[in-house]
Amino acid sequence: MTETKISDLLIVGCGVAGLSAAVTALQAGLSVTLLERADAENFGGNSRWTEAYMRMKNDAEIADDFEEHFAENAGWNIDHNVLDALGRSYEDWPANVRAHSLPDPEVISTFAGQVPETLDWLKGLGLSFGPQPIYLLTQNTSRIAAMGGGLGIITRLMEEAQALGAEVLYRTTATDLLRGPDGTVCGVQANGPEGTVRDIPAKAVVLASGGYQGNPEMMTRYIGPKARHIRPVAPGGYYNRGEGIRMALDHGAAPAGEFGSYHAEPVDPRSRQPEAVVFIYPYGILVNRDGRRFADEAPGTVDAHYDNIGRSFADQPDGIAWVIFDAQVEDIPRWKTAIRSDVPPVEAASIEALAAAIGLDPAALAGTVDDFNAACPGDDGGFDPFALDHRRAALTPPKSHWSRPIVKAPFRAYPIISSNCFTFGGLKTDPSARVIDVDGKIVPGLYAAGETQGIYHRVYTGSTSVLRGLVFGRQAGRHAAGLN
The missing domain is CATH 3.50.50.60 (FAD/NAD(P)-binding domain)
Known part of the structure; x- marks a missing residue:
């Protein structure tokens, strides 16, 4: 017609x-x-x-x-x-x-x-x-x-x-x-x-x-x-x-x-919310299914780098990553505003228990956290969550800013996938x-x-x-x- x-x-x-x-x-x-x-x-x-x-x-x-x-x-x-x-x-x-x-x-x-x-x-x-x-x-x-x-x-x-x-x-x-x-x-x-x-x-x-x-x-x-x-x-x-x-x-x-x-955003795959973003990873570490770090979590301000970092999740095994962080996050005012998932993080009293809870090898994740902790700078009081503080963890890949040892329970994790805003x-x-x-x-x-x-x-x-x-x-x- x-x-x-x-x-x-x-x-x-x-x-x-x-x-x-x-x-x-x-x-x-x-x-x-x-x-x-x-x-x-x-x-x-x-x-x-x-x-x-x-x-x-x-x-x-x-x-x-x-x-x-x-x-x-x-x-x-x-x-x-x-x-x-x-x-x-x-x-x-x-x-x-x-x-x-x-x-x-x-x-x-x-x-x-x-x-x-x-x-x-x-x-x-x-x-x-x-x-x-x-x-x-x-x-x-x-x-x-x-x-x-x-x-x-x-x-x-x-x-x-x-x-x-x-x-x-x-x-x-x-x-x-x-x-x-x-x-x-x-x-x-x-x-x-x-x-x-x-x-x-x-x-x-x-x-x-x-x-x-x-x-x-x-x-x-x-x-x-x-x-x-x-x-x-x-x-x-x-x-x-x-x-x-x-x-x-x-x-x-x-x-x-x-x-x-494409324009990528880091999203919690468990959530039914639109744009269930998780932007807390600059204050922790990112690991893949093998429990290994794969990216600099904080090369600069999060708005300048989350696009590239978010795309990198799709290259990881099964297309998934986890952000691992600890109770020190409570020192950061408004930290929960960086998370829009309505599903709470997985929590545990130890890194090994956290790994088991999210399906990762406990020894592998514990080794990754130990290596990261050893590479963090000493506690000089220079941590500033709202400015580039140059607290660099010198390992491969490095973490350029906001590097603090992950040592304080409870330990927390969010799963994150690469989500497509637009092509x-x-x-x-x-x-x-x-x-x-x-x-x-x-x-x-x-x-x-x-x-x-x-x-x-x-x-x-x-x-x-x-x-x-x-x-x-x-x-x-x-x-x-x-x-x-």
């Missing part, structure tokens, strides 16, 4: 990116159709579950390191000829550079520059932003958050979209792009609530359907066999199955971002969120925003993913309406 109504803009996905595009376009007078895989009670994918932290000093200024962090993590072993080309005007970039997977400086500059205006727009819709408590005990950048979190954002944007006349098709999944005789994207093929396939035409399409963390086939294809150990951090991630990325790649879109990586791989876009093909040309009529847009490599620039969706969703809506 073929639809006869032709919307000005068809948007795939109802998270912060899709809804920002929708409301922006509707305010400009365009007609909009939204597709959402979930039902009305569960729309929004990851956006529904995030607290929407933002890398900002306040609601009008981004953090000082915003663009710098992206530049430092633009990719691996980048060709110097590519970097040289980036110094020219955008119009003079070779095709291979336009289609390169690294984040364009123009895209990041636009991102940074548009954040304050985007938050002003949201404040005009009644949303507010400001400092909020965070579970990270140490930070190397500044953050604010949306009051009401991601759920508050998408609820308000959906209300506005529907008030302005958007059509919302729930339980509907886009499966392919429709293209006209000249190659312009002119709608999507979709699978509806009854399992029937239909064409939904539109003058342009925004892909804002998330990443592929909910698709085990794509996770294994891009991240490898260890993907079997990795699960989404929150229920919304299971709706992100990668169709938006796949269909665009099938039509010649350029890939961008690091497809073999890094996505589609290459220009600053207006227009999708670029493998030859460096614009794919006419096609936009991408949010997790579907690829910009992250190496280490996630923390607290920017919600901002990315908001800014580039809005950029897509504005461009479709002829405003940028």
Whole structure:
């Protein structure tokens, strides 16, 4: 069956990116159709579950390191000829550079520059932003958050979209792009609530359907066999199955971002809570199933390193690690805020008893703890849980900060797995969120925003993913309406 109504803009996905595009376009007078895989009670994918932290000093200024962090993590072993080309005007970039997977400086500059205006727009819709408590005990950048979190954002944007006349098709999944005789994207093929396939035409399409963390086939294809150990951090991630990325790649879109990586968080696998994070490990040690340490637990502030450390859990036997710590943790004010699991730690009166309780070899764990204790610096009173204290345990691997012998009962342990907030791989876009093909040309009529847009490599620039969706969703809506 073929639809006869032709919307000005068809948007795939109802998270912060899709809804920002929708409301922006509707305010400009365009007609909009939204597709959402979930039902009305569960729309929004990851956006529904995030607290929407933002890398900002306040609601009008981004953090000082915003663009710098992206530049430092633009990719691996980048060709110097590519970097040289980036110094020219955008119009003079070779095709291979336009289609390169690294984040364009123009895209990041636009991102940074548009954040304050985007938050002003949201404040005009009644949303507010400001400092909020965070579970990270140490930070190397500044953050604010949306009051009401991601759920508050998408609820308000959906209300506005529907008030302005958007059509919302729930339980509907886009499966392919429709293209006209000249190659312009002119709608999507979709699978509806009854399992029937239909064409939904539109003058342009925004892909804002998330990443592929909910698709085990794509996770294994891009991240490898260890993907079997990795699960989404929150229920919304299971709706992100990668169709938006796949269909665009099938039509010649350029890939961008690091497809073999993802934003990881350390999560207690016993908990049913969304984002049941355990960030207490900088004050203890991490061991694997064999009772051996495998990482520097504290190379710096936890916000700067938990991404890499969290990914390393998936490389361990059975994809699991344990954080081992002792009663000295009670010396750390607010230490329980670093743990969001609703399941208490395993406790025991000795390291050997703790090992037996969590299924590790008692002799192996005791030996690891003894080696760590012997390598810790003496008790000089310099332990400072909220600043880099340089109390280094000199062993392999080292522990760079916050090293104290684990000696005071009760001894405690949490299991931790690598949990996937979102995948890094996505589609290459220009600053207006227009999708670029493998030859460096614009794919006419096609936009991408949010997790579907690829910009992250190496280490996630923390607290920017919600901002990315908001800014580039809005950029897509504005461009479709002829405003940028």
